[in-house]
Amino acid sequence: MRMYDLILKKRNGGELSTEEINFFIESYTKGNIPDYQVSALLMAIYFQKMNKRETSDLTMAMVHSGDMLDLSAIEGVKVDKHSTGGVGDTTTLVLAPMVAALGIPVAKMSGRGLGHTGGTIDKLESFKGFSVEMPTEKFMDNVNTLKIAVGGQTGDLAPADKKLYALRDVTATVDNVSLIASSIMSKKIASGADAIVLDVKVGDGAFMKTTEAAEELAREMVAIGNHIGRKTMAVISDMDQPLGFAIGNVLEVEEAINTLKGNGPEDLLQLSLALGSRMVVLAGKAATVEEAEEMLKGTITSGAAIKKLKEFVSAQGGEVDCIDNTDLFPKAKYVVPVAAENSGVVKKIHAENLGLVAMELGAGRATKESEIDLAVGIVLTKKRGDKVEAGETIAYIHSNKEELIDKAKAGILANYEIVEGYENDIPLIHEVIS
Ligand code: URA
Ligand code: CA
Numbered sequence: 001m002r003m004y005d006l007i008l009k010k011r012n013g014g015e016l017s018t019e020e021i022n023f024f025i026e027s028y029t030k031g032n033i034p035d036y037q038v039s040a041l042l043m044a045i046y047f048q049k050m051n052k053r054e055t056s057d058l059t060m061a062m063v064h065s066g067d068m069l070d071l072s073a074i075e076g077v078k079v080d081k082h083s084t085g086g087v088g089d090t091t092t093l094v095l096a097p098m099v100a101a102l103g104i105p106v107a108k109m110s111g112r113g114l115g116h117t118g119g120t121i122d123k124l125e126s127f128k129g130f131s132v133e134m135p136t137e138k139f140m141d142n143v144n145t146l147k148i149a150v151g152g153q154t155g156d157l158a159p160a161d162k163k164l165y166a167l168r169d170v171t172a173t174v175d176n177v178s179l180i181a182s183s184i185m186s187k188k189i190a191s192g193a194d195a196i197v198l199d200v201k202v203g204d205g206a207f208m209k210t211t212e213a214a215e216e217l218a219r220e221m222v223a224i225g226n227h228i229g230r231k232t233m234a235v236i237s238d239m240d241q242p243l244g245f246a247i248g249n250v251l252e253v254e255e256a257i258n259t260l261k262g263n264g265p266e267d268l269l270q271l272s273l274a275l276g277s278r279m280v281v282l283a284g285k286a287a288t289v290e291e292a293e294e295m296l297k298g299t300i301t302s303g304a305a306i307k308k309l310k311e312f313v314s315a316q317g318g319e320v321d322c323i324d325n326t327d328l329f330p331k332a333k334y335v336v337p338v339a340a341e342n343s344g345v346v347k348k349i350h351a352e353n354l355g356l357v358a359m360e361l362g363a364g365r366a367t368k369e370s371e372i373d374l375a376v377g378i379v380l381t382k383k384r385g386d387k388v389e390a391g392e393t394i395a396y397i398h399s400n401k402e403e404l405i406d407k408a409k410a411g412i413l414a415n416y417e418i419v420e421g422y423e424n425d426i427p428l429i430h431e432v433i434s
């Protein structure tokens with residue numbers, strides 16, 4: 001088999017066979033095909049697309065390019081949740097303790113943040129001493145006894161995806177439905193979940209800018225998951241404004257803690273319930289989503305969820321006094337209000353750009369090597385649909401560097417659209433696909 005023939009076939013709109021896809025992924029992982037040929041094939045796929053069978057084959061070829069995590073030592077149905085990446089999205093920190101408090105095993109592999117989106121591991125490191133580094137045995141033990149553990153990407157999961165994603169990033173071939181779906185699903189399948197709940201973000205702050213595109217991606221991923229025998233569901237949720245109020249690591253952890261104590265932002269709670277309830281249903285612990293939501297709410301009112309968070313953080317070496325008293329978290333030196341320039345109603349908060357403003361304050365990484373400042377970020381006080389008077393505070397900047405404040409202020413003002421006579425008509429949850 002020659003790579004040249006695969007490129008030509010796809011360029012002319014042909015369908016790649018299972019053998020051809022396996023050949024391409026195996027050879028590329030081994031380093032036997034140069035990047036320029038793979039780039040050409042990716043561009044051909046970008047324009048000619050792949051059908052469901054090809055996408056499924058590509059996913060499985062990438063799964064088999066490396067290790068597969070064996071979670072069989074964990075009792076019960078392992079359900080994982082994955083988000084396609086949002087701004088200020090703290091749902092994992094809210095729903096994981098709630099779901100675990102119901103006795104459902106949460107064995108989560110998480111990542112670090114890059115660019116305008118945050119990562120769960122960075123957020124969890126807000127707890128002094130917290131670590132995701134542990135031997136596999138301890139990880140399994142923690143899940144069996146506490147029902148929850150969060151690990152870093154261990155082993156060599158889907159190495160083909162790592163190489164391909166890096167190449168797509170520099171060849172303008174990221175935003176193709178088949179390539180995104182296979183990339184995400186290969187990692188989820190390799191990390192061993194029996195069932196998967198996907199949070200597909202739509203809007204300005206997401207990969208998918210329109211509901212139609214998000215729907216197509218969600219359907220593709222659900223089809224792949226179910227095709228290979230992992231029960232999969234997708235919730236399409238709004239990323240036309242940041243989720244909750246906080247953007248930044250410690251700030252988001254505080255927001256998650258408040259939510260688990262019953263006084264968090266409504267949208268964060270609602271999305272956590274929507275995703276969490278589907279995890280509970282897929283785990284077979286509730287017959288309906290409504291029943292599951294009631295069970296999850298019960299973990300907040302009974303205190304079981306916040307207790308679970310403490311047990312989990314403590315088991316991974318983190319200090320937990322800050323859960324009872326959030327004043328113990330590291331705080332930014334400067335907390336500066338941002339005042340609205342005109343009166344009206346908030347119509348839009350450009351999530352991706354606010355994510356970038358937070359990144360420049362130090363909350364995120366511009367490159368993989370950047371150091372992050374856990375304490376800094378942005379806390380919004382006004383969200384879409386809220387009335388604002390000129391001069392009223394719409395957000396607070398949390399910064400450790402005085403010289404960054406003016407630029408952040410300008411960035412926040414530029415990304416808030418305040419108009420006359422707007423009524424919020426965008427739902428938090430657009431659709432559920434199962
Ligand atoms: N996230 C991934 O992991 N892969 C993609 O291709 C896009 C988003
Ligand atoms: Ca938030």
